[in-house]
Amino acid sequence: MKGDDLSGYSMDELFRAEAEQQCAILSDTLLRLEKASDVAPLLEILMRAAHSLKGAARIVGNDGAVRVAHAMEDLFVKAQKENVAPVAQTVDVLLSGVDLLRDLSITPDHAESASRIERFLAECSDLRPAPIPVMPAPVPAAVMEPVPAPEPEHGKKDVRLDAERLDNLLALAGQAVVSAAETGAGVTAVRAALRSLQTVLSELRNSDLTPRQRQLLRQAGALTSSCQSLAAEESERRDLHDRRLLQLCGRIYRETLSCRMRxxxxxxxxxxxxxxxxxxxxxxxxxxxxxxxxxxxxxxxxxxxxxxxxxxxxxxxxxxxxxxxxxxxxxxxxxxxxxxxxxxxxxxxxxxxxxxxxxxxxxxxxxxxxxxxxxxxxxxxxxxxxxxxxxxxxxxxxxxxxxxxxxxxxxxxxxxxxxxxxxxxxxxxxxxxxxxxxxxxxxxVALSLLRAVVVEVSGERYAFPLARIERIVEVTRADVHLIGGIQHAFLEGEKVEIFSAAQVLEVGEGDVSNDGINLVIIPSGQGRIGLAVDRLLGMKELSLQRLDGRLGRTQDVSSAALLEDGEVVIVLDINDLSVTAANFSAASQHRAIFPEDKTGPGYRILVADDSLTVRELERKLLVSQGYEVDTAVDGADAWNALRSGKYDLLVTDIDMPRLDGIELVKLVRNNAQLRDLPVIVMSYKERDEDRARGLEAGADYYLTKSSYQDESILGAVRELLGQPSVA
Incomplete structure (x- = not known):
């Protein structure tokens, strides 16, 4: 360990570090020994490790570790002389000795240590003829050099660093990279200002000036040109310096990061x-x-x-x-x-x-x-x-x-x-x-680095860990449907609840100014949900910064990071976020992602059908005529939607789970707020008695799907909404 500054470590701390290293060597080599064809090199490694550990234990006065290591060393020497690998029973005993040595390096004076030592020594005595001698009193460290431990197989020295200090150093290195990228901004601004000044002076030359003013103007122009030349030279020197500084800071960051790697x-x-x-x-x-x-x-x-x-x-x-x-x-x-x-x-x-x-x-x-x-x-x-x-x-x-x-x-x-x-x-x-x-x-690869998708929500930047999101899709206004008062989109046939990320994070309403929105799809306990974000800023590899512990647990936030321009980006906790979105949905707090559409007839229709195909067919037909259409997957879903929203017309099937269409119509007619709502029944049932049941329940129209025609349903819709028929 020559050249390393170990002055800050006590002898006990140094012994614990060496014991951990030597115990790892002992354990690993013993396991390899059982299946090795050539045991001599492995026995040599084991003997040296036990001998080194015995010498280190003697220096710090750990008598128990001295006795255990000496017993193991004797067994290894005996096996070397016989040039045979220990049997499985012997390896079991030796591995228990490794565990004992590891524990003795941490708590040498534990109450159970003495009995464990004696039990181990007794097991060793059954494996070899000679008893283990009691070692003499420890020699003072000042007059005895420790036996050097073998270097690890990969040839590198392990230097133990405090985890928190290493994290702080890594954070500072990351900030240095960002700062180095910003140093050239000042010179660039000066050059821009000089160009603007030169433009002003050029305009002044065309003005009516006295001879003295023209002389001063020429002097000002000459000084400005000189300053521009100096600024250009300084800019070149600064660019070169910035590149070198950025490379140096990058190397410092990478080297600091490598200190965390094992x-x-x-x-x-x-x-x-x-x-x-x-x-x-x-x-x-x-x-x-x-x-x-x-x-x-x-x-x-x-x-x-x-x-x-x-x-x-x-x-x-x-x-x-x-x-x-x-x-x-x-x-x-x-x-x-x-x-x-x-x-x-x-x-x-x-x-x-x-x-x-x-x-x-x-x-x-x-x-x-x-x-x-x-x-x-x-x-x-x-x-x-x-x-x-x-x-x-x-x-x-x-x-x-x-x-x-x-x-x-x-x-x-x-x-x-x-x-x-x-x-x-x-x-x-x-x-x-x-x-x-x-x-x-x-x-x-590293907890301090994260590949993430960076987005903008209400003017703030957020990062979604790439491994925790399923995908990012763009949907249009026509792809978003209201089902039971909740907005959904259908992705590959699966219904996905969608929310405004701004509303869920409580940072505003979000900015949806055109017909398309970007959805970040994340997993949740009930399937998948989509979070609408304002803009996608791309995929980044972020150097994570720990949040100050005084902030406590921050909902929906896991950490933070710095972007190349020095801006802070909040890294979201996907597990938290999915729970927050679920609670947001349960509390019915969500509002429409798109601004209210003021075009078209302004009528809102609810379509209830348990068949996805029929439901989508009817929805698209009505949307094509300019109506605002929401859908419900069954009668119960439709009843919830009718009570939570305002509709001008209901189109419903009859045979649906949980609540069929006949019962739904009866509920509508018995409700004081909904009894005047126009209702169209669309059903496969063509019998007269089925038609009579629908009309008796309160339906205004009863249409059969087998004779489905666009104009028949559109004509009924226009009539019930009081619109003129199309010639």
Whole structure:
């Protein structure tokens, strides 16, 4: 560690850092030792790690760690002499020693430490003939040099930095980049002012001036030209300086950002240990392959997804991979294969867990969905494999009927999804290339960087994390329909509620000045919703800035960032925003996105029909004649709309769920405010008794869909609205 300033660290802190490094080496090498063909190099690494840790523990006076490390070192030396790998039982004991050393480096004087040390030493004595000697008192640090620890395999030194200070440094570096981009603005303004002055002087030359005034004017022109030349030279020097400064600030920012990065391999040792222990508990054989250990990941991101990987590994070993006997019966090798892969792709981090086990049985999922009441049987039968796999991500959903210490409680995949969504990522389930199960998590490479779509809402800039939005579409005024008092648009046959982003965020009414609006489509608990924004400003990679903790929890806001021009952009929390929009809808606070249309006849018609095709056919016909048309999906939806809005005419079907057309008409006629509302019934039923029922209920017209003609319905509409008929 020569050259590093470690004066600010205590000896105990230095020992803890070294113990963590050496314990990682011990654990990882022990796991590799079990399957290695050449054990000599690995035993040498283990012996040196234990020896280094023993020397460091002796310096800080940690007697327990000295005794444990010495016992492990003796076992490694014994194995070196015999040139054989320890058996599985011995590796189990040694791994427990690694855990003990890690705990002793943190809390050496814990009450349980003494009994754990003696128990470990007793287990070691059963593995080798010689007892462990009690080590002498520690030698003062001033007269003894510590044994240097081996460098990590990637050749870099780990320097521990306070996370908050590193975040502050990264924020300052980002601000420096923005400031460097603005430094040339002053010189540019001076040159513009000089050009304006030269123009004024030119105009003065054409005026009636005295000889003295003309002389002074020529002198002023000469001075202005001189200033322009000097400003041009200074501008060139400033441009060169600005470019160099911008490059330097960019390098500082990138280097600061790299300080947050750690190789994915930092979690590999813990994952290998987890797989080994679980496989032994389950009586299964597993060959673990970890690819992409050099892939760099934000250190905060590693802390977040390490637990998610543990969930996936538990699911894979308990549910996915079969026992050796089951695999042999299925024509597979007795040893299963588990692959964990990390790599960067298109600016994102992809981490996948795949196995060659049973795979995903979609029919089992379908039956579980039906049996547990997550969906009606008719609907579940029509679901695709991808739609069915989404149920595995729901809280409490499990295909296992067993409750074990490893899995079967309905937790795991939902926790993985929650983790991915919290950091702006996503998750994908499917079949692995080996024929088993695959779970891929897509995450930002760094939590301090975010790819986002920047928009403008009521003059303010906001950012939607790109991974959390489904898409952005443009819709026109004709695409927006009022159903039950709520605005909707139909996207690929799905009804999507739409809201003004300005109204939801409570920053005004929004600016919709033309016939088209941009909708940002985000997921919600009930499907999808669309937020209408004023303008799209493009996709950006943002350097996130932490909000001051004194602000507390800010609704709908996750963080902030600086744009290239120095302006602040608010990064929205999509989970919060979807809840806010749902509450906004429930409270019936939304207002029309488009300004009220004053053209056309000015009549408002409600069309109620449970058939999307018929409903849209009638709506388009009436809209083409200039009427304002809202639609309702059934009688209950129509009744709610009639009570919350003002309509000049109702066109309704008869056979509809929840409330049929006959009952709807009766409700209208029995309501004091609605009893005079004109009503047209459109039905497939052609019998005289059906026509009589409709007219007796209070309908003004009864038209059949089988004899549907544009002019028949339009003629009835014009008559009931008191408009002149078209010749």
């Amino acid at each position: 190789p994915f391999g930092d979690v590999a040792g813990a994952l290998r240990r987890l797989v080994r222990d679980l496989a032994r508990d389950l009586g299964k054989e597993v060959d673990l392959v970890i690819q992409g250990e050099d892939t760099e990941v934000d250190r905060d991101m590693i802390d977040r997804f390490e637990g998610a990987l543990s969930h996936l590994i538990r699911n894979a070993l308990d549910h996915g991979l079969e026992t050796p006997a089951e695999r042999l019966a299925a024509g597979k090798p007795p040893c299963g294969r588990l692959e964990i892969t990390a790599h960067h792709h298109a600016g994102w981090l992809s981490v996948s867990v795949a196995d060659d086990g049973r795979g995903m049985n979609v029919e089992t999922i379908r039956q579980t969905v039906i049996r547990r009441g997550f969906s009606a049987e008719e609907h579940a039968r029509q679901m695709s494999d991808q739609e069915l796999s989404e149920f595995l991500l729901l809280p409490g959903f499990s295909l296992s009927e067993r409750v074990t210490e490893i899995s079967g409680r309905g937790v795991g995949l939902d926790a993985v999804r929650s983790m991915a969504y919290e950091v702006g990522g996503s998750i994908r389930l499917g079949q692995s290339a080996m024929g088993g199960f695959l779970c891929e998590i897509i995450l930002p």
